[in-house]
Amino acid sequence: MVTFGIVGFVLVVVNPLRHRRMLRTLAHALETGERKKPGHPYDMGDGLIGTLQFEPKHPNKVDVHLEVRFEEPRELPFSVTRRRDRDKQMKKLVTGDSYFDGHYFYKGNERALFSMMNAGMRRFLDGHEMKLTREGLRMTLFAGANVGSLKLEDLRDRIREGEEIVRRFLLRGGDVDDEIDNLVKLVAQDPNENVRQKSLVFLLDDITALRSVPSVTQAMESSSYPEVELLAIATGRLDPLPNLLSGPERDTPAFLSAFFRVVANLESEDRTLIALQLVVDPKVAHSALRLLESVEDAQVVPHLITAYPAAANRLDILRYLGRRVDARVQAFLLERLEADTWEERQIAVKSLGVGGSFTAIEPLAKARDVARQGMKRDIDQAIRKIQAREGAGEGGWISLEGSESSTGYLSLEDSISGQLSLDQNDPGHR
Numbered sequence: 001m002v003t004f005g006i007v008g009f010v011l012v013v014v015n016p017l018r019h020r021r022m023l024r025t026l027a028h029a030l031e032t033g034e035r036k037k038p039g040h041p042y043d044m045g046d047g048l049i050g051t052l053q054f055e056p057k058h059p060n061k062v063d064v065h066l067e068v069r070f071e072e073p074r075e076l077p078f079s080v081t082r083r084r085d086r087d088k089q090m091k092k093l094v095t096g097d098s099y100f101d102g103h104y105f106y107k108g109n110e111r112a113l114f115s116m117m118n119a120g121m122r123r124f125l126d127g128h129e130m131k132l133t134r135e136g137l138r139m140t141l142f143a144g145a146n147v148g149s150l151k152l153e154d155l156r157d158r159i160r161e162g163e164e165i166v167r168r169f170l171l172r173g174g175d176v177d178d179e180i181d182n183l184v185k186l187v188a189q190d191p192n193e194n195v196r197q198k199s200l201v202f203l204l205d206d207i208t209a210l211r212s213v214p215s216v217t218q219a220m221e222s223s224s225y226p227e228v229e230l231l232a233i234a235t236g237r238l239d240p241l242p243n244l245l246s247g248p249e250r251d252t253p254a255f256l257s258a259f260f261r262v263v264a265n266l267e268s269e270d271r272t273l274i275a276l277q278l279v280v281d282p283k284v285a286h287s288a289l290r291l292l293e294s295v296e297d298a299q300v301v302p303h304l305i306t307a308y309p310a311a312a313n314r315l316d317i318l319r320y321l322g323r324r325v326d327a328r329v330q331a332f333l334l335e336r337l338e339a340d341t342w343e344e345r346q347i348a349v350k351s352l353g354v355g356g357s358f359t360a361i362e363p364l365a366k367a368r369d370v371a372r373q374g375m376k377r378d379i380d381q382a383i384r385k386i387q388a389r390e391g392a393g394e395g396g397w398i399s400l401e402g403s404e405s406s407t408g409y410l411s412l413e414d415s416i417s418g419q420l421s422l423d424q425n426d427p428g429h430r
Helices: 017-034 110-114 119-126 152-172 176-189 193-210 214-222 226-234 253-264 268-278 285-292 300-310 314-322 327-336 342-355 358-369 373-390
Strands: 002-006 009-013 042-045 048-058 061-070 078-081 105-108 129-133 136-146
Touching (some): 042 152, 105 110, 110 176, 110 193, 119 152, 129 152, 176 193, 176 214, 176 226, 193 226, 193 253, 214 226, 226 253, 253 285, 268 285, 268 300, 285 314, 300 314, 314 327, 314 342, 327 342, 327 358, 342 358, 342 373, 358 373
Parallel strands (some): 009 048
Antiparallel strands (some): 048 061, 061 136, 078 129, 129 136
């Protein structure tokens, strides 16, 4: 075994003589070019100490690693490794870039780490192996390089590139201002739409901080991506109308999530108008209806009732209307008792059970007379719920027909509570 000190790097080589000579020549050339004290780790500045290691793999192959540690201990917001090892806390790093994802694992602050994953960083890390821990960072610059063909200039360039990557991780990782600016840049510049959309979702977690970030305005001037438009609207830099009325420009889950988060934070009037416009679009109707859950606008119910016949997502609209406490809704639900589809009739019955008034009992009873057995049970349950909620009604005026094999019985007004009994098997209540 022969040990060489070069440029403040540690060089360990086990090779035939000719390869040792090649590496010695390369080490000397690197030392002369870099003008660093041989035989010792070198000072990278900013409290970082670097060491370059040559690790022999075969008689003529070598791995080149760059190891960097802190001069003084520092706390990092995340750890990153190419191999999961046995640490069960490590999660797969997912950026949305299918060519990169699945190669690295992390634990700690995902947002801080993600903010550093621009296209250049992803390409570099994809071709190299890196491990970042609290002790420092180890990066493979060359894997299985042929000693005879390893060129000095290539080595120097790769060292400089590796040092720059290291500086970003060790010195800038976790800086909140840098984190926000980096995420804005990803939204405005990254060629991968999945990365842009995940960046936007992270940014929407802190809209207040974004309102005063200059890079958002710069992004609007330099990029036409739809994610930038959403970011501009979210921060009050762009009028939401008519930009959002036409609906989301992408149908990926991340973009839809971001779109409706932006809409949800608009003024009530704009939010309602956009939601009503999109509620008949089956791709986004569920999210649009959720936005309307907290809206008390009197126009919501008639708008949905009018849109209902031609809507492709009628069942979603019907379920939503069934949750509204509104006299107009009850009338609409009672009409649905005669709908052509079983699903509509069932939703109407269950909705009336939850929110219907006592006046809904007679139409429900009439619907029961022509209903099948499964629907009869739903109607019975709905009537019982209305009675329990509204209190005793006028006894002895409804007749509920039983099945073909039994006769339905109905009590007259109870002397105590006046509630109706739907017992079909008690002859004492004919």
